[in-house]
Amino acid sequence: MPKVLKIKKGVEEGINDFLKFLLESGKVKGIFTLKKTNENGAVSYSLITHLDELKKAVPLFPLMPVNAGKVLSAFTLLEATKDTVAAVLRPCEIRSFIELVKRFQGSMENFLLISLTCGGVFPLKSAVNGEVKKLLPIYWESIKKGNISSNIRPTCQTCEHFIPYQADMTIAIVEKKNTDKECNIFLNTDKGENFAKEAPGDIVFEEMDTNEITELKNKRKTQKKKLYEELGIEKLEFKTLIKIFSACLSCHACSHACPICYCTLCDFESKIFEYKPSSYNMELNQKGGIRVPPGTLFFHIGRMVHMGVSCVGCGMCSDVCPVNIPVSMIFSMVGDSLQKMFEYLPGKDIEESIPFGTFKTEEFAEIGE
């Protein structure tokens, strides 16, 4: 039976106490977590090293200003951190961090990974007009009821991987009804246990409430179907694709917000894919017209080919799209089918090698015969 650190306080207060303990006790030198940046509810990731600043920390705040996996990668790109640092991440953020580490874009050494059973986050836009503040109470209400909170990002509404995979600790949220009375932190690893020693609250043995979780999973499954239909992507075809991406500015914001797109210079922004006059001429003669900048669909499908197997469906791409293309929904849909095919769940296991780096001689034998 798993060990749980139980703090007799509301979950938000409780986790802050725990973080305070980590920093005070000197068990960690710094804490990566969300911090208020202003009063209308904008938050940003910060590496907090001092208790005063920790007061402004809002680890569970339902916004994702940037995928923290990308942040941790930037933090450890040159080398692993020598001092221990705690990081509070959402499951999809840990997964993207792991995918990046697999690609040598960072190191997990000396990190204490704290995650939560994730209730999803609101679209970034809702932080702009302070709307998010109004939404918060509703959010926690619906989480207590084990429902999908309305107004959270479509991607989150349909996410089935809200239980973290490789976290040392998991803050129980979605499957706990009494989040406003107690804060339950599951200690998944020995590392987690060590760090929880002498922490406020008491260690108990408790199972995670699996029914609640499976229930929510199912709710999200059904929501997925619903949203696919609403967006008209459940049954795609060439014409609909053109339609969906018609508004694309080829600003490539999606790929730059994507934690998996780690390339220094994206293949699709390199000189090699820039049209030369001859290519324009040819296409113009063939079709009588050509869209400029060209290659919108090529970029998006090409990007799927590059990162689809590792897409964790974190939803950042949709959040930053200036023309509201449901990028994330489409990419995670493609990602799902690719990942099923390769029996690969991105970010689940650091040991599992990326489908491109390996193969099985016996697989897909029917193809090519």
Next chain:
Amino acid sequence: MSTVQNEFFKKPKKGAVLHAEGGIHKAILDFLRKSLEKKCFDALFIPVKVHDTDSYVWVLLKDKSLLNEANPLPPVISVQGGRALSTLTKHGEMNLQIAAIMRPCEIRAVIELFKLKQVSLNNITLISIDCPGAMPLSDYISNPKEMAKRFNNLFETWEENESLRPICIICHRFSLSSLLPSISRQSASVELEGIDSPASDIHIGLVGGNGEKIFLMPVSSKGEEILEKLEIATEDSLEDWEIKEKELRDKKENKRKKILQELKAKIEGPKKFVAVFDQCINCHNCMRVCPICYCRQCYFDSKTLRLSPEVYLTRAKERKSLRFPLDTLLFHLGRMSHMVLSCVSCGVCEDACPMNIPIAQVFCIVADQVQKSFGYVPGRDRREPPPLRFFQEDEFQEVEMQYKKTISREETQNA
């Protein structure tokens, strides 16, 4: 150094007044269609509506039937025309004569990119239009029909309209005047022989036409030739347009002064300035949609800025906490220093910002100041070199530190 002169030369006194029964859009498209038929051009570069959607994309077209869905002046700026034209021509021109029709701010971006060798204009004829502004991209996306309606009303009244983008409300370069070289070109380095170097070749005036007529005027000699070839007589007076344009410009300039003042007050001082950007998530969209930011790989995205975890931790310890992603402000200020002299205030950066940071307006304030002090109006003149490409020995001496005297005094003391 002397400030910008507001007189312009070679502003066409006469042009062709075309009647627009079917609305100005139709009139413009008819003109363009004709120019294709008469083989003045082999192809047009113009925004076209993607079939059964409300999105406009730039299309290089030969096939006239595509003109039916084209819109020379769509309600929004999706991709900035300058950026579009540079993707089309940066690797050299095609063996085609192309006419590109754009908003003034887009034309000016084209000219800046032309100076930066990102656009080739050899086979390109630039046609500019009076611009009533554009709708915010996100508003349009969420409610295209309504926004389109509001936009089209503008053509009669030309009254500024709150649903326009803020940057458009204060735009005083909506017409030809911003596309003509000034007499005192502030360049020592270029010789002025045959100074036929306006930004656009043909201009289409709409102001003062009340949506019933359009004013077609040749600007460059190239433009003249084309109109001749089209057998369009340019004998009509342009007075209606001229007067209304001037009137509107003055009105807008006043408004602009007022609003910029208020805005300035809002952002001045480090605290306020930081507050403006504190929501920035470092997505760099502003840079990616910006026509002037033409670098394949932005310096601020390059890994050269990466440091080791220790450095970050020490930095964090010094200020009790360190925000990630890092250096958001460095990025904006850095980008500013790179492109602000060429900033044409087209506002696409603001349109693209997922956090609704009034970035175009902030850049506009700075651009105003900097460009004034260099007497530079980006994109008004094909031959005017970017200010940092040359210098004059006697300029800006006022900024030099006056240390000589003090030193000499000490010297005398020592003596």
Next chain:
Amino acid sequence: MNKEYNPKIIGFLCNWCAYTGADLAGVSRLNVPSSLKAVRVMCSGRVNPLFVLKAFLGGADGVIIMGCHPGDCHYQKGNYYARRRFVLLQKVFETLGLDFERLALSWVSASEGPRFARVTTEFSEKIKKLGPNPAKEEIFL
């Protein structure tokens, strides 16, 4: 579909097996559809999915990758990777509702001239049935 329609098919042929097999088909004067335009690569593993995608969006009615039979790769294992990348792209196509039947992968050894002729003919016929690639006309790609 009218008889005249002769699809445009791109074939990426690996130098050691498929390309030699194709030559053999020629030497033995077999009938190979004129719709196929062969592009020689050293190994099917060289074929980046983006090639295929670009060819497809460029208006190719069909794209076929041909390499050595599994286990016979001149470079040991290249074709296994080729296969992975192929199924990946095919899956993406399938999920996006693009006709993935326009993409094919086939193993042809240096001695299999007849197989080369058969595979290419069958594929060409299949493409004819599918008709022209919609991407050919589309200007808003």
Next chain:
Amino acid sequence: MSKKIGVYICECGPNIRDRINIDEILENLSSIEDIKVVKKYPLLCSNEGKKFLADEIKNEELTHLVIAACSPKEHEITFMNVCEKAGLNPYLFQLVNIREQCAWIISNKEEATRMATKYIRAGINRVLLHKPLQKKELECNPNVLIIGGGIAGIEASLSLASPERKVYLVEKTSVLGGKVRKLSGLLPHQGMDLTFLQKKIKEVENNENIVVLTSSEVENVRGFFGNFEIVIKSNRNDLEQKEIKVGAIIVATGFSLFDPKETPQYGYGTIENVVNALEFEEMIASDKILLKNGKPPKTVALIHCVGRKEKGYCSKVCCLYSLKFAQFLKDKLSDVNVFEFYSDLCLPHKSDQDYFEEVKKKGVNFIKANEIQIKKSNSNINIEYKTITEKKGSLSVDMVVLSPAIIPAENTEKLAKILNIPLDETGFFKEIHEKLDPVSTPIEGIYIAGCASGPKNILESVIQSQAACGKILSCLIPGKKLEPEVRVSEIVEEFCTGCQTCLSVCFYSAISFDEFKGVSVVNEAICRGCGNCVGSCPSGAIRLKHFTYPQLYREVLEALR
């Protein structure tokens, strides 16, 4: 300098002339810019043809050459040589195949002509993107490392060693001779004499060009064909290490014997007087065929195929040496009964059949049996078995000789890792092709000989080591430089993100990672130019020379015209 392309269409006798309208093509092409000349010629691969081309290149001062003729498989090299002689970089040339894959497969002449035009246009547009590639020359080290001092290794050392070629013979035991040295003798019908081995070992020891390193093992191998760097560790003490440089490696690590203990039904190790073949060989050699109690055996059972089922392959040599044992027993001990329990007889060589008959005549009993169970019964050993006709039988003997399967030598896996060469499913080293290329491995410059690649008799082992030597002697010639492939991959450093995907897909370990720069690096001497890394790189940071993206995509574009 402006480009001057020469396009030459070969009529190939009637082959192309009759099936393609060459003149029409010449017509179409002449319009293309950059083209200096377009000509046809009866037979370009003929000596006159080659001379004609050479002159054209010189006189027309061509910068690029396109030849439309047969398959590159036929004459690419031929024409590349012509270019080189005529002073044109051979990689600024493109051979367009309008014969095999055009003229010969399309019966309709118009169609074929259209197709040919397309191919040639593609060729022209491609060649414009070609870069001149420079041949590289590598100094190579003629010395050879031979791993394993058995008969195969010894044979190889002797055939390779010469004043300008040092041979390093590494043997992990303290003596040379391998398993053969343990044998009592060869097969009688092959001439019993084993002293040849001693002679050869002497020769090796006296040969100043052979460095014998006994009680040593290969610890690490770096480099590539022509330039391997080897670390050899003494297994007497770990600190004793030796660095040597060689150009090629022969793996002759031989075999081990299957341990009959794994198949308890044979009672090996538990029942007295149950011995394995090698132990019995020693008995014969020392001329002491005795039971534990010192008495000579009265009834001896020779059991074949011990571990064959478990291993799944026939070990080839057991049948014959079991016959040898039988003959020995019969000759040395009067009134001994010998029983051969076999399941299939393997008598591969021409003289073997007679030998078998001869032994049979001596009164040896052959029992085709399976499901053999060996049990202790008071003073004797009891053998229960089932004949192929499912008849149960049992037999009481006082000595049992087992013929265990031949299995890979221990540490074979470790060595395979060190050398980066594959093993097959049976655990032996894998040849590139069992029949057509039996001594080569995927790694150029590393060869296998003898039982390292599977059960073999002495004859076959010797043949193999001589074959391996042949390979080496023919390509690793002292003083001669190596010309590695030039159409190889190269990393574009500014695009490389350091994800190291390429490392994981390269079978030749030609790519390494530069920790300092944080980018991958291709060792052009090892790279074979398959381009698998290019296909795998998401950042487009790898370029395969002569098969670059623009070059290939150009061909695709032309095809879609």
